[in-house]
Amino acid sequence: MSNDTTAKQSEIKLQLEDLVRILEIVDLASTRGAFRPQEYTIIGGVYDRILAFLEASGAVERPPKSEAQPEGNQQ
DSSP states (O other): OOHHHHHHHHHOOOOHHHHHHHHHHHHHHHHTTOSOGGGHHHHHHHHHHHHHHHHHHTSOOOOOOOSSSOTTOOO
């Protein structure tokens, strides 16, 4: 590897907060209808993997499910 390539790579810094922001962007884009239905599976899979990574690293916590309304019993 050349010194130029090594220098450029050392300048690239991806942090956990960047991944948190990516999840926020995906969430916002999905609420605005930016994705086609056939893309949801791919996007959701990537979203789930990033979220699992962030949870495992302690960067985010998944909010607990509301005990007032169990799944399937929403009004």
